[in-house]
Amino acid sequence: MSTTFSRSLAKKKVMSNDGILVGSVRNIMVDIKSGQVIDLIVMPDDTFDTAGYQADGDRILIPFEAVKDIRDYIVVDRYLSKKQM
């Protein structure tokens, strides 16, 4: 089981599994009642095309389901990350 402190995720870079830099994590959406992690709130990189992603102002929401692994980068599945919740 891999666990991580949420503060250590702050400003971590998000990369899709096809190697494209998505942006950096700004916050995490959680469901308080169940403790479920719902979305990553990501500030997209200037070079990143955000079409098809769930947007919240200038940030995008990436469902936590799309997260493959978290090490030096947060790797997200390209298709799952676009799925509308």
Add this chain to the structure above:
Amino acid sequence: MIAMKTQITDLFGLNVYTDRGIFVGEVEDAVINVDGKKIDSIAVGNLSPEIRESKGYKGLRIPYRIIRNVGDIVIIRHIPNAFRSSSTEQE
């Protein structure tokens, strides 16, 4: 007051009390289980001196399952014998 769906940083700084009204500390961080996609525990700092064996520790990790409610404060289930005052009352 905190909504059901909330940003994790909104939890930081909230005071933690047990359901018997005893102060535990302040939320400093949350530990996320990446595989389970859940909050595993909350890291509580600024600990109350009432907590036994808090000496030498800067913080405490409280499992998410013992959290009762989160609003303006966090309420956790009372842990028997974890607090000096409550354990003397009962014995």
